[in-house]
Amino acid sequence: MYLNAWLAWSPEIVLTLAWAGMLVCGALWPRTHPYMRHATLAALLIALGLAGLVAANAHSLYGLYFSEAAKLDSVTTFGRLLFGSAGVLVVLASWDVHGEENAVEFFGLFVLSLLGEVVIVSGQNLLMLFLGIELLALPTYALIAIHKTRARAIAAGLKYFLLGMFASVVMLYGMALLYGSLGTISYVHALFPDPSHLSAARLGVLQFAFFFLILGLGFKVTAFPFHFWSPDVYAGGSTQVVAYISTVPKVAIMLAIFRILGPAFSTGYPIAKWFLIAIAVLSMVYGNIVALMQDDVRRMLAYSGVANTGYMLIAIIAGGADSQAALLFFLVVYTFGNLGAFFVVLGMGEDRHITIGDFDGLARRYPVLALAMGCFLFSLAGTPPLAGFFGKFALFKSAVAHGLPLLALVGLVTTVISVGYYLKIASNMYGDLVQRDLPEGRAIERIPVPLRIALVLAVTATLVTGVLGIPLFLGAL
């Protein structure tokens, strides 16, 4: 049993040891700083390999560990592989930027943040969820303002830190109330019991606590009324870190919400269900409409992230195993599409705001970069041959299957709206192939090779998930 536990959690142990080793080596021998990135990449690849090995021995290793505090199952493995791959991409994108200065802190904190996401996904009680969210968030508070001399970055970092702490405290309050009304914080079995077994008083406190919990979690996943920090932080922060915090943490917390609420949640709690529906609809409508009006690409992607949170919430409201499958697929699509789009922005230069005008004529000057950006944008928009289409299709289908056709309709209409702003960039990139005398966009310095590799990998992931989505789609017809 003990040996099993060591094997089962070996990816996390490797990452923790790698972080500790980097911290000690970095402090003792400054000469090792340029090799931190290699160490991080190696640790992530080893962890990914180990996660694959663990998944291959699922029958003997899957189960509950540490007095039911953590669970190893297919969702945890999904999280490990997705976070690890996203982590590899972010490390590649940061390869040159943080190669020497701040290397120990940047890569070390980044590795621990990834570890926090595994804690969130594998955790089986609210305490683990809270600790995981803090483990994920504390490093990002520091990383987002890695360029300490830039006023914009410091403003973004402070805003993120203060509001993030506030959200954590509100969430903790909700968790305390949940514990008070239920007498347990474990969600090995569904945390929210069948409401018919509860007294009215207990049910009241439970729903009151639910609002606080969702308020705190909603902040972290940038759902509509709690999204207000994200455009400023995304526009001001370090782009690699923004690419990271806009995707992976959101994925982890979405998976955790699915675990907490359980498959049968939405049938038993009508008020809470309507609350979630309101958040989802408002996120989709508001996010997409406001994104249309943005000129700064990073702000636009922030609002697009708000809208995508709305789509993810559809699966959580619908509940059930098929919704979970749809959610998992959509999360992969979203992660690589969004990471890729931010990497392109990173490739265009980080020293100032990148506006939509900067993409003018990109296709003629940098055809490959434009093609990659087009691939990510059309995937995010959900255009048929690419992965995004299948992801959204699966989500809307699960909503219809669970008796929420109007929610699917809102999703469909807002998806059409979203094509507007994704296409705006695409038409700027490819516009001058049709019309000759358009203004020149921004000139780009040489894109470093590691970032190119990251872009190629992200494009590959988007295309491969698209191909994998085809049988899923055909099977549903």
Next chain:
Amino acid sequence: MPSAIPALPFYLLVTAIIGGALMTIFSRNVVHAAFWLLEAMVAVSGLFLLLSAEFLALVQLLVYAGAVAVLTLFVIMLTLRRREDAIRPLDTSVAAAGLAAVFGIVTAIAVGGFSPLPARMPAAAPGIAQFGGELFTRWALPFEVASVVLLIALVGAVWWSGEDEDQ
């Protein structure tokens, strides 16, 4: 363990907490405000003691009264250059007051509307030894994760406040 907590000490402590919180807001002198905050925190630890939660009372005293309040005073000491700077203007924000009022009313309605929860108080309050046993067996993993979280907070804070190497 008594089924109900005695009324007189409870109301004394509650008055001390709410009074301390109000005085924190309304003191003109920030040093006085910090001391009122300290008073409220000590009173909260008394509330824990009344509920036979000795460990929480100790933690409350150590962490909040001991560390947080002293830290607040240190920050005041390091940021104020003249004694007169400690006097702050009382800017009353109607919006903030309104928000606080709305939150208070909603909470009062939400909590007050429920009939009292059937309390499931244990026959005997678990002691610190039992608490420690639970912490290091059943809750060992969260405990370890928490230690990493604290370490990160430390590393992050040191790094943030450190000198910039690239300058």
